[in-house]
Amino acid sequence: MSDTPQYLSGSEIRSYFLDFFAKNQHQILPSASLVPEDPTVLLTIAGMLPFKPIFLGQQKPDYPRATTSQKCIRTNDIENVGRTARHHTFFEMLGNFSFGDYFKEQAIKWAWELSTKVFKLPPDQIVVSVFEEDDEAFEIWRDKINIPPQRIKRMGKKDNFWQAGPTGPCGPCSELYYDFHPELGDKTIDLEDDSRFIEFYNLVFMQYNQDAEGNLTPLQNKNIDTGMGLERMAQILQKVPNNYETDLIFPIIQAAADIAKIEYKKADEKTKVSLKVIGDHVRAVVHMIADGITASNTGRGYVLRRLIRRVVRHGRLIGIEGAFINQVAEVAIALSETAYPNVRQRETPIKGELDREEAAFLTTLERGEKLLSEIIAKVKKSKKKQISGVDAFKLYDTYGFPLELTQEIAEEEGLTVNVEEFDEEMKKQQDQSKAAHETIDLTVQGSLDKLAEHIHPTEFLGYTDAQSVAHVEVVLVDGKTVDSAEAGTEVQIVLNQTPFYAESGGQIGDKGYLTGETLVVRVEDVQKESAFFVHFGRVERGTITVGDSVTATIDRACRRRVQAHHTATHLLQAALKKIVDDSVSQAGSLVTFDRLRFDFNCPRPVTPEELQQIEDLINNWIAEAHEAHVSIMALEEAKAKGAVAMFGEKYGAEVRVLDVPGVSMELCGGTHVRNTAEIGLFKIMSESGVAAGIRRIEAVAGPAVLEYLNEREAVVKDLCDRFKVKPHEISDRITALQSELKSTQKQMESLQQELAIAKSDQLLSNAESVGDFKVLVAEIEGVDPNGLMTAAERLQQKLGESAVILGSIPSEGKVSLVAAFSPKVIKEKKLQAGKFIGEIAKICGGGGGGRPNLAQAGGRDSSKLKEALESAKKQLADSLK
Template sequence: MATPLSGAQIRQTFLDFFAQRGHQPLPSASLVPEDPTVLLTIAGMLPFKPIFLGQQKSEFPRATTSQKCIRTNDIENVGRTARHHTFFEMLGNFSFGDYFKSQAIAWAWELSTKTFGLPPERIVVSVFEEDDEAFAIWRDEVGIPAHRIQRMGAKDNFWNSGPTGPCGPCSELYYDFHPELGDDHIDLEDDTRFIEYYNLVFMQYNQDIDGNLTPLQNKNIDTGMGLERMAQILQKVPNNYETDLIFPIVQTAAKIAGIDYSTADESTKVSLKVIGDHIRAVVHMIADGITASNEGRGYVLRRLIRRVVRQGRLIGIDRDFTTDVAETAIALSESAYPNVRMKETVVKSELKIEEERFRKTLDRGEKLLEEILNRETKQISGKDAFELYDTYGFPVELTEEVAIEKGLTVDMKGFEAEMQAQRQRGRDAHKTIDLTVQGTLDTLAENLQGTEFLGYKQPSTQAEIQLLLVNGEPVDRVEAGTDVQVILNQTPFYAESGGQIGDRGYLSGEDLVIRVEDVKKESAFFVHFGRVERGTVRSGDKVTAQIDLSCRRRAAANHSATHLLQAALRKIVDEGISQAGSLVDFDRLRFDFNYSKPLTSEQIQQIEEQINTWIAEGHQAEIAVMPIADAKAKGAIAMFGEKYGDEVRVIDFPGVSMELCGGTHVANTAEIGLFKIVSETGVAAGIRRIEAISGASVLEYLNVRDSVVKDLSDRFKSKPEEIPDRITALQTELKNTQKQLEAVKGQLAIAKADQLLAEVDTVGDFKVLVSQLEAVDPASLQKAAEQLLQKMGEGAVVLGSVPEAGKVSFVAAFSPAVVKQGMQAGKLVGAIAKICGGGGGGRPNLAQAGGRDASKLSEALTEAKNQLKAGLVK
């Protein structure tokens, strides 16, 4: 075996190998795919979907990439097996109608054995059981013994994207970790012996709805080599997690937890591996623009972050730590993916916010568990245990431990049933790469015509229903009360695009009404999402398609306002400003732009005034379709994230704004009415966001604020212009009152503390006082400790209190002589706080800490007294 290569060297070696053989190296696509049918980029071939479908011609006959990927369908195996991951890099070489099986196999063998130096006798290959051609190439051209070529069924070695579309057999290369076991019984499912590291997909067929295979005119090659798996092989480590791609992150987490990975038990190692894997995933997801939420890819991100925090808690990390391990992940990735360092601030900010939020959620989970324990007499149900796990991130193992202490059991079969149901939902969502636009439309595309869009000029039209879908499946008829997706031959409805949401409205016929709530474009089809309000709808029905004109007007006003906003920003703030995202809704608009600092209040006012001036001037819109070269020559600005063909649509408000845009717009700026900026904030490093309203929404906005001002005027008995001064006066009065209250609390605490002087012990040459004060806040507790130490002289004071339910406070104050004796207040108070489920620290002479378990306060104070006695008697 050759000298072990680093992960970075493996990546570059692969790309160089294929670049030298005529492949165009291309950068990794974002984890946010352009394909709307896929939540995240889950394979190296996904960015080339339109090429494989024949919808787009490739600029190059051959390409090679290292693609970032995210998969969460087997998330429960992460850290438990040697090579399951949520984030991984797929090294790929692709042929678009160029070379095929013989060349792909020859290069795969050359790369494996000569470039990477894998011993040929350690490689086993698999082929589809009916693919005699691939079998013969491996045996006759490459020279692999026939018994080391395994024929396998369609489940393992026939790749397809869905029920229809491009597909074909594949051939996989496996590395044998234990060749000494011989070739008598080769079981490629034995992942303790074999690891699949390279998959060659031969796209040579098109599959129709009946499962019939027709040879493709252009045969393609799609391959994938797992970077982490090849690193495990070449670096001779027992699993992917101990490669240089991940192990430094694992070590960082272990250091924070005070753990030696080499001597840790298996469950601790699993937690550390999960942290290592998931942190890589979340760093790249956030850097690619994903933010945590409760929907879609934002939910995937939130779930991964929460799993990291939970695993940290399991191994004893009792502080915020995700940004520390993220720094290691960023450092490991920045040479190949510079955007992770460029987005460092937003990555760490998002992690910090989510970690703090989830720690509070975990605390709530502990309270829910207590409620369940009080409610149950024999067993915690599987449903309750799963809710604790899934909603609150409460490990089922911990639920079991607490239950046993209370004399209860946990219905683990019920828990596993709930878990299995969730796993199945995950698998259903990630089962295949849907190259057929949710399977259905491309399946039926040959029998359907694309939807003709008439909405630029017509608000309504007569149309024919070409296809009805319920939950993505074609149906012949739909009854009232059912959610439905409708494909028409022509439509006035605008489909969501360019940041503008889809139109609303109705499809109506004889005794038939379908309320349309959204419209999206899938390939050449406009999909109308709605609900059958009345009657029965059938495929082939003739309907009147009518948009909601009020909604359309508001969306058009907001969309034109975004164009004016960009023009005003470039004029008033910086000519280099460009769009970084947008949302055009019926009631509001959002515009993201690249700028490194907040806008001043003067700039915001100037922007508003400029836009409202353009509105009042009544600039007529000039809309034209022209060659893209002509549009660019005229100075038209392209919209963020949009792809343009040879012909483009240009929206021009002469002298104000000219942009390439497919959205709906007002005919004259005067139709916008008014424009008002509602907020200006930062959303990422170097990205600012303006949220604004226009037209009727401005009046609604002003009415609400006018109502609030009137209410405040009544309450303060003041004129509107006097309200700010009244609030300032009240704030000053409140601050003074709070200061007086704090002073009283401190005096009361000191008065209580003076009574403790009778409890002072003598330890060696020092006075020692360890005691509890009832219901004293942390600040007052510190004052009391300092006051007591001053009265005692050379010595140590440790005080504990429960200022409010669920919280414990500690303070330690040591005199200089005690510190010189080797005792440190910070270390002592941090140690005893852990007993109460908390932590803290401070200076050697004065420190504070907190905890959550008040029932162990006495135990913690006893430990403090024991440590003082041990440390001061020398």
Template structure:
């Protein structure tokens, strides 16, 4: 027990909580990763999540009692971070858990004991709540603990009935609140008043199971799940006005304030909010990267990228112009390393990820903020209060400017953003991708749903049997169930058993034939829906009927290609981990007949030497002839042996493990060679980036190598014939031709410029006087953008004090506009960049540049005369 309970550090609070329950038979367990084992959850959001399989009865625990300090991430209330006293994205949840052991009476007694005797809270400062129908908990608090009835509040299901979802384990809960102002009396207790009360400990009594109809039945084992917010406890015990000013977060805030050259306590409220956001988010990103999350545009990677960008954005708001995230991260690492040593171990990775993301976003921010500023000004000038969804989408899609950031900046300017319009624009863009990847239409899915009650699930036998005798369970034509179909018809078949592998895990479906009494069906693809394998094919001859007995046979040559390429992806991942970075993980793959594609998380491009080393390593393993060992194991055992699983992939209780001993061990349902020697040879075709933090390798292996070489050989022979040189002389010949082409292009550019100047000289006589200024606005036909710029600069030199705006249509459907302004024109408030950008919008384009010289483009050439007329009018108005 602490001798000074009212002055505990965050670390001391955490340790005293764990010690208290360890002394009462609880197993202290380390915090689980922020990347949960449950593939249905993006991030670890609660202390109970690691124990979800136990609460659901899916796993038998090794102990009946446990206690943890679990790091959590939640972003559902991200807009409130920094604005309220207690909202966070990253927080720690202290918890004690009972798996069918003690229940309400003991949980409540210990909850009161740790609050009053360990943390030293006076009973006068505590108020408790119970579920309105939970008379048992109410009686325990009143009769056994001795809490005054006036300080026990019955609450409805929204506040005091905990559920894990629409169905599953659930139960009433009881919460303990700290009362900052007990002197106000018991007659005015309103637990919604967060200026007086703060809930710091929640005791959940998991005693029911809820079914689909909402009925509650008692669980066989009653469980306890509790959560005490570490940050909230620190606020209370350290006597600070909010969670951010505790020793868990405030040192990070002070570091950011020092970099910005400001003082937190003397800052205005807006600045304090930005500092709090930085303090909170930096904790989150440090722990996320420490748990091997990398920034990307999808899933948890997007959450990380969004948080980093919000840190950078709020840094800009408080006056930090350069890179600073690494400095504040150093403070966060120092604060966390005693409880979470992995943050120090991953320090280099944390800093590298932050530096890269911050540098990239600063460039995006510069471009996006300028464009958004123009949009905001236009909206205000038009008397509107909302930025259109189209404008927000253009910022996002074309310039990479986050939609959430557009919303934040709009709010700072008392504007809103049309989120629904943005969503519609996003759907329009994505529709093509969805159409291209649609595998089973709604009609087919609906037919399958109806048939599911009457047909058997497909049994897959293709790991060991290339040919199977089967029965036709269902026949569909155009997605509609039929009893029979004839030759020439495109059909979908469901069999009771099949040798055909259905597209899964990146591997495409098998090809082959289904034949029967007088009927032959060519199978071009196989996909899986629920428990059914759908064979897509065409009837070559005969008639097929539901109930027919058939023989299903895969194309063995195609299967061998798939086996070689799929096994090669396993070897490739192992080689990347060995040679490039052990932390590399799969981000996607494609295994087809002619090639393989492997996407992986990596923050940088591979060097040419690394690519060569990876290729050589894979070929070495192939030559060493490693045999495959394939086992079905419990998921926990497979992971304990070191089998690699893919994040986001959902696995059952038992998994298929593909083990090439000493080389690669992965969880995989695909088809593979029995020995690496069967692959033959492996060749990397390309290595490139496909998204921020995601790289892609394309390669070929096995029989596909010959196809690859034949194509290349044909190309080389063709080029040799054309250039009349030997194959080995091609590089030198091509270099010579490139040099000649560059020389010719330079000469052509000079001639174009001279022609444009010659054309422009004739425009001097069209110059108009506006006071002391000369202006020229004209169209020069068939002049490229660079030459147009040269002509504008020359004309400005000749007229001296004035402005030149030239337009051209250098090629069909494109518009080029240049503006050149003298210094005197700039002093009148006219800037070439803004001016030409506004004019170009008439032609469906945009652009900008320096105050004295700028270029813009457009897509509607028919609008160029109108744009130039507007330019002349605006110049006259601006210079009058």
């Protein structure tokens, strides 16, 4: 292995690891699913989880030694994702395992050989830790591997005793850390300093089982369970500042940055955090869906939904409007398909699930974000620091806004949420829901079931009549039968006969009126409950009483619109069969007054060219004025003639057939035009994927086309007026404006840099001498984080051996802090800019970090900036004397 290159790709690291242990008699096994067989664990969180029954002695191993690259999901540190260099939800754990075969000494020797000989890590840049009570491991590292004792650190149970969960196999562990700054020497080793050290390999000496009470019982066999973080080793070997900038994740981040038109390296820290969250979470959701997880409100389905929603949310934060996840997911799929072929094989369900969840959550965001911003403004105005649980629950209950998202946005604004009050509101709703289920006989259906023996099924006259006289059979208010209802009352009414179409077959119910001498009832919807048509409406004048005779009149304009859309749906299916594939079949539909929606089975998107052909073909059929014939015939006869059945419909012995000769023949109980010319015009609005192998077309027909085009013409006119251009010049004008905006942004950034430098030069005279060093602590007004960093670095260089701390409030409520330390400050006084500024930022309710010589931090409480700077000045004075 002497020719191993210093730089290795993620795929190469995975291969080198597995090959090394295969040559040492380990069986290479495939990654287990993210859905574990262990019912006590929600998701696969570690490489050892698939072997848990073996470690417990419940199952005999097929091999004494194994090695894997295991997909893992952990969400316990989700808030740190993107904020630190190496926290993830999805990651790959490279592992080697011994099932009662070898133990500590051999595991340690192989770990050292792999790290120093295969991956060529310099031995003097590796520090190890052991459990404080594990003398055996300490002696192996010191005496067998010859690591100096000062580079072997004993640590407590919190850090060096591993367990997969509250119960199960566990044991002491020994961890290997890579030292990025060995020049700082052995006397200052602090393994919690993640700017200097990264843990990359964990050796667990699995020798106990822990029960629910925390009792440890020795396992029958002593086992080895190790884990090397693939992403962490990639960071080390690829010499990048964090896991996210490795070839395993950065292409995903770059895809998101491209969509947002952001240059990653020039982005501010907040934007980078959002891009990292997107990169991490997209990897996670792609693999979760590939392993069969679907979004839901419980269990692992909820984990998936939450991650997708966080991706959407962070996309919005960096300026991405509309759907984008699948563009980024394609990169994640491409990166994974070699090592995990099932990801590409499951591409269709992955993209379908992401499309569906993203669309639903974008709607939720639009509804909820406005209200939440109003709530936050109200809370801040009242000088409070907490959003009430009542407001948070309203967001959740009315708008579907998740509690944790409210908490996340609140935290960005320096606020908290009253979770206890939220839980109380949730319990109230659950109690009310339970009470409602206990009185099910009060529902419309329950009441009608009781009356079924006394009234006849509703006779539908709507195929031929738009108006009819009818008798009022039943009046219901809030689901309960009543004798009468007065003006202002919401009612449900059953008639003996009706021209109103009840919602079915994808077609919505008719609108209209029930009238009498002094009575007016506006009908807004009609639903079918068993054999009864239930008219939902409101008494606008007079009183409606059981036994009354009323005139039932449908809204003819609405009926004509829905008929145009319904017949157009049939033409759409016929056109799809002709142009896309004859195997296309309906998977669902919705026919309303203002549009139609048609879902169909298709393994791929319909191309723009095909959509245009479909639209042209349908408009040709409309212009050709085909007669639409409706006939009643036996089901078998209809099938023999080639009639197509509609999705979700149940058919009796006799069926209704709509036949547009030469174009379409389908079974359908809906209402239709008599001639295709009545449709007028047909326009496709969109085509999208909604589920695995299911596509959706939304379109308009008849008068709705004019409304659709008028709306878009108004937008075009507005743009023409604003830009002073002709319609065909709009696209070029927007492109030019985008270019100008980008140029202006660059100029602004340059001006910010110049402003920072100009203001910083004025501060040189404020530097104070402390011992052999210069100290400068100051606030610079109106400078952004990048400008502040430039100013601090410039001042430190001009002052020589010095420590510079600068603060600014770049936007309302936000704090930016920067520390720049000279080499002598770091080496002689043992101060590190990253750790120092991170502690100072806590005063402002924030945090941060970075390199020993230059680091950046932020905070949420700008009122504390002066206090933070004073504290920094005092600490530097004390430390540098």
